[in-house]
Amino acid sequence: xxxxxxxxxxxxxxxxxxxxxxxxxxxxxxxxxxxxxxxxxxxxxxxxxxxxxxxxxxxxxxxxxxxxxxxxxxxxxxxxxxxxxxxxxxxxxxxxxxxxxxxxxxxxxxxxxxxxxxxxxxxxxxxxxxxxxxxxxxxxxxxxxxxxxxxxxxxxxxxxxxxxxxxxxxxxxxxxxxxxxxxxxxxxxxxxxxxxxxxxxxxxxxxxxxxxxxxxxxxxxxxxxxxxxxxxxxxxxxxxxxxxxxxxxxxxxxxxxxxxxxxxxxxxxxxxxxxxxxxxxxxxxxxxxxxxxxxxxxxxxxxxxxxxxxxxxxxxxxxxxxxxxxxxxxxxxxxxxxxxxxxxxxxxxxxxxxxxxxxxxxxxxxxxxxxxxxxxxxxxxxxxxxxxxxxxxxxxxxxxxxxxxxxxxxxxxxxxxxxxxxxxxxxxxxxxxxxxxxxxxxxxxxxxxxxxxxxxxxxxxxxxxx
Amino acid sequence: xxxxxxxxxxxxxxxxxxxxxxxxxxxxxxxxxxxxxxxxxxxxxxxxxxxxxxxxxxxxxxxxxxxxxxxxxxxxxxxxxxxxxxxxxxxxxxxxxxxxxxxxxxxxxxxxxxxxxxxxxxxxxxxxxxxxxxxxxxxxxxxxxxxxxxxxxxxxxxxxxxxxxxxxxxxxxxxxxxxxxxxxxxxxxxxxxxxxxxxxxxxxxxxxxxxxxxxxxxxxxxxxxxxxxxxxxxxxxxxxxxxxxxxxxxxxxxxxxxxxxxxxxxxxxxxxxxxxxxxxxxxxxxxxxxxxxxxxxxxxxxxxxxxxxxxxxxxxxxxxxxxxxxxxxxxxxxxxxxxxxxxxxxxxxxxxxxxxxxxxxxxxxxxxxxxxxxxxxxx
Numbered sequence: 001x002x003x004x005x006x007x008x009x010x011x012x013x014x015x016x017x018x019x020x021x022x023x024x025x026x027x028x029x030x031x032x033x034x035x036x037x038x039x040x041x042x043x044x045x046x047x048x049x050x051x052x053x054x055x056x057x058x059x060x061x062x063x064x065x066x067x068x069x070x071x072x073x074x075x076x077x078x079x080x081x082x083x084x085x086x087x088x089x090x091x092x093x094x095x096x097x098x099x100x101x102x103x104x105x106x107x108x109x110x111x112x113x114x115x116x117x118x119x120x121x122x123x124x125x126x127x128x129x130x131x132x133x134x135x136x137x138x139x140x141x142x143x144x145x146x147x148x149x150x151x152x153x154x155x156x157x158x159x160x161x162x163x164x165x166x167x168x169x170x171x172x173x174x175x176x177x178x179x180x181x182x183x184x185x186x187x188x189x190x191x192x193x194x195x196x197x198x199x200x201x202x203x204x205x206x207x208x209x210x211x212x213x214x215x216x217x218x219x220x221x222x223x224x225x226x227x228x229x230x231x232x233x234x235x236x237x238x239x240x241x242x243x244x245x246x247x248x249x250x251x252x253x254x255x256x257x258x259x260x261x262x263x264x265x266x267x268x269x270x271x272x273x274x275x276x277x278x279x280x281x282x283x284x285x286x287x288x289x290x291x292x293x294x295x296x297x298x299x300x301x302x303x304x305x306x307x308x309x310x311x312x313x314x315x316x317x318x319x320x321x322x323x324x325x326x327x328x329x330x331x332x333x334x335x336x337x338x339x340x341x342x343x344x345x346x347x348x349x350x351x352x353x354x355x356x357x358x359x360x361x362x363x364x365x366x367x368x369x370x371x372x373x374x375x376x377x378x379x380x381x382x383x384x385x386x387x388x389x390x391x392x393x394x395x396x397x398x399x400x401x402x403x404x405x406x407x408x409x410x411x412x413x414x415x416x417x418x419x420x421x422x423x424x425x426x427x428x429x430x431x432x433x434x435x436x437x438x439x440x441x442x443x444x445x446x447x448x449x450x451x452x453x454x455x456x457x458x459x460x461x462x463x464x465x466x
Numbered sequence: 467x468x469x470x471x472x473x474x475x476x477x478x479x480x481x482x483x484x485x486x487x488x489x490x491x492x493x494x495x496x497x498x499x500x501x502x503x504x505x506x507x508x509x510x511x512x513x514x515x516x517x518x519x520x521x522x523x524x525x526x527x528x529x530x531x532x533x534x535x536x537x538x539x540x541x542x543x544x545x546x547x548x549x550x551x552x553x554x555x556x557x558x559x560x561x562x563x564x565x566x567x568x569x570x571x572x573x574x575x576x577x578x579x580x581x582x583x584x585x586x587x588x589x590x591x592x593x594x595x596x597x598x599x600x601x602x603x604x605x606x607x608x609x610x611x612x613x614x615x616x617x618x619x620x621x622x623x624x625x626x627x628x629x630x631x632x633x634x635x636x637x638x639x640x641x642x643x644x645x646x647x648x649x650x651x652x653x654x655x656x657x658x659x660x661x662x663x664x665x666x667x668x669x670x671x672x673x674x675x676x677x678x679x680x681x682x683x684x685x686x687x688x689x690x691x692x693x694x695x696x697x698x699x700x701x702x703x704x705x706x707x708x709x710x711x712x713x714x715x716x717x718x719x720x721x722x723x724x725x726x727x728x729x730x731x732x733x734x735x736x737x738x739x740x741x742x743x744x745x746x747x748x749x750x751x752x753x754x755x756x757x758x759x760x761x762x763x764x765x766x767x768x769x770x771x772x773x774x775x776x777x778x779x780x781x782x783x784x785x786x787x788x789x790x791x792x793x794x795x796x797x798x799x800x801x802x803x804x805x806x807x808x809x810x811x812x813x814x815x816x817x818x819x820x821x822x823x824x825x826x827x828x829x830x831x832x833x834x835x836x837x838x839x840x841x842x843x844x845x
Binding site: 168173187211215415 | 607
């Protein structure tokens with residue numbers, strides 16, 4: 001059992017490992033994960049993550065279980081549904097709650113285990129690039145991993161794809177490319193239009209334009225109807241309601257962790273938070289079962305650190321938002337802390353108190369409104385509004401806007417972000433072009449030079465302000 | 467032909483003409499030319515529609531680097547670049563900028579104008595798929611735009627005025643179609659470079675002038691033949707064919723090919739369908755502009771465009787397709803992967819893919835690759 005130590009580090013018990021032995025070995029064989037890879041994984045986890053934390057270990061266990069489940073789902077569930085990130089999270093969860101169905105986003109599970117943990121992601125990117133996602137054309141690394149997972153036959157073909165067409169253009173075309181390589185798997189497209197006037201979000205928030213709520217609501221309803229009528233997958237209103245509750249628990253539970261991050265010194269390093277960011281926005285079966293426990297464990301551990309005045313970075317380190325941590329290389333996330341900065345939060349995962357404002361919408365329209373309230377999923381001005389609110393709430397001194405270059409919905413406008421945030425808050429913004437999924441496109445040492453210089457600037461500003 | 471030369475000349479002086487119209491109190495409504503802008507509404511509001519359709523120059527693309535990511539596609543980057551540079555008068559004469567939001571690239575165009583210019587954009591969204599309720603969303607957007615126009619111009623858009631505008635625009639579309647179809651001939655009486663210029667004129671000039679000139683041109687071309695075509699007949703298709711971006715047509719000519727027909731998502735008026743002016747006129751516009759318009763590469767799924775390209779290739783009897791995409795528009799890049807197969811199976815023609823960033827350094831490789839492509843078809 002060359003993998004035993006790795007699994008124990010991921011909070012598996014001896015009994016769980018023994019029970020899952022056959023499944024683990026089958027999947028590791030498919031993925032070509034051997035003893036050296038496991039040792040590399042152990043080294044990376046110990047070097048870059050807070051493995052003394054039960055919450056972090058449990059979170060890694062959840063990701064590992066999801067990785068094993070993902071490759072075997074076709075054999076183990078009556079129906080398999082794959083969706084692209086971001087799906088409206090309540091939708092995927094309601095499907096998982098509704099029966100013997102398996103709904104998941106393969107690319108993020110693969111990125112965490114094959115990329116972040118084991119450093120084995122590159123062959124998947126290479127294969128995708130040779131198969132329709134040309135290098136240098138600005139294709140998303142997550143979508144390359146999605147395609148690569150199928151081409152390498154690590155991930156099975158689902159019974160139906162749910163295509164996120166409401167945020168990103170690259171995702172839905174990736175699914176068309178998958179259809180080209182693997183014809184015959186049906187797709188349900190879930191659309192929306194990011195077409196609001198510039199001032200609509202800040203003027204209306206927490207409310208969203210009615211015609212947008214109705215359109216996106218109709219799209220969500222269509223998914224459930226088509227699943228029912230065409231694919232024998234039955235999700236009822238009760239499941240949707242239950243999903244809303246479950247997602248709410250995860251999100252609000254995680255806010256308890258983020259509350260800890262308001263302390264100085266910052267208690268939890270950003271690599272660890274990333275495991276949870278993607279869990280709450282992309283909740284799959286194992287997250288529904290164990291995610292809240294992991295979150296609560298981390299919150300307790302974080303609160304203890306705060307009480308003891310201990311932190312992952314020195315007291316007084318400039319507090320910044322690191323907009324999107326790396327999914328495949330934890331060394332880059334750690335580098336920000338090594339530079340003397342405290343990346344306390346990624347702004348997209350904080351729940352604004354007004355998100356809870358009561359609404360007259362029901363059912364799918366209520367879900368549609370909740371989704372667009374998140375700001376980023378509504379408009380660039382929505383994203384900016386939320387970022388400014390995060391700066392105020394967490395008392396930030398800077399932002400490194402590492403909007404992924406191949407992600408047009410988030411990375412297409414760094415100049416707007418820099419201008420608007422600096423004008424509205426006085427907080428300096430460092431905008432860097434990066435790819436959080438595919439580290440081949442981000443020379444770390446170039447990035448380090450810029451981050452260190454920025455850190456020095458923030459320290460000087462801080463000293464001058466005293 | 468004189469009328470063609472006249473339209474060409476008018477395109478060059480359109481900026482000055484717009485300035486005069488402004489002095490007379492006309493409102494100039496600029497728009498992003500993605501094929502989802504109903505000129506009819508603007509004409510019915512007694513305002514002047516004009517596409518911000520310039521492209522082909524590298525300087526505005528370079529200038530855009532201070533305003534948006536370099537991973538936004540070339541035509542969109544050039545759009546803000548022309549405005550900032552001030553070298554293209556039309557971009558600075560408009561009173562309102564309308565951006566029908568199709569994808570994240572075009573959305574960034576609107577955001578960039580909102581943040582970096584004094585112009586506030588007007589937007590409405592175009593759904594990416596044709597569900598039953600999608601057309602209603604388009605109609606809602608058109609209605610919101612109509613209300614905005616009425617408020618902005620102070621002119622009521624009545625059904626009578628709208629019908630009149632629809633009639634004028636239908637005439638223009640029918641004339642463009644009539645002239646376009648003449649290129650099916652073994653000896654087309656008009657070059658595709660000239661036809662694209664006529665199409666651009668329809669996006670940028672006074673509609674009544676264009677219709678009159680198109681009538682003249684159609685009548686003049688009818689029954690005539692152009693010079694004998696010696697090289698392969700080619701279809702040019704891709705992301706956007708902007709006004710000023712004609713180098714690619716010249717390169718094809720120089721390589722020994724002849725461009726017979728074009729199919730572009732942006733920068734070209736889609737003239738194949740007319741508006742059916744019955745019932746609710748906004749619904750009629752939504753039907754024409756959304757339901758029956760063959761959508762570009764950002765649409766999902768891209769089935770209609772595949773079928774349409776094969777149909778054009780067959781009907782215009784082309785020997786090959788030059789796929790001209792602009793840098794970083796990833797939806798076109800995806801389609802470029804499967805289109806060779808689609809065209810081979812559907813029309814038995816090969817495809818050459820070229821990617822441009824409106825940069826002069828492309829000339830050498832474009833020429834070499836086009837010459838090789840033409841030669842391979844000949845052999």
